Amino acid sequence: MGSQDSQSPAPHVDLRVQLGRLHLPNPVMVASGTFGYGWELSEFLHLSRLGALIPKTVTRHPRQGNPPPRVVETPA
Numbered sequence: 001m002g003s004q005d006s007q008s009p010a011p012h013v014d015l016r017v018q019l020g021r022l023h024l025p026n027p028v029m030v031a032s033g034t035f036g037y038g039w040e041l042s043e044f045l046h047l048s049r050l051g052a053l054i055p056k057t058v059t060r061h062p063r064q065g066n067p068p069p070r071v072v073e074t075p076a
Contacts, residue, residue, distance in 0.1 A: 017051065024051040032056040033070070 015026035029052040035041060038053045047053065 015051075026051040028052075029054060 017024050017027045026049075028050055030038075030050060031054050035053065037055055038047055
């Protein structure tokens, strides 16, 4: 590989996806259990690059949350 190869622009790949009537720019989604409301990790990642952000649930009336433990270590 020559030096010219390393300077070639990456080809554009269309990553758009459709889930029912929902159109996303790409299939990369983060879930609330790992990503909070989003702003907490915004200094590490441009949120606009995500296909979707699944936020924590907001309800009209208070409700009981999931009992702990919510995270369990695995031998993987």
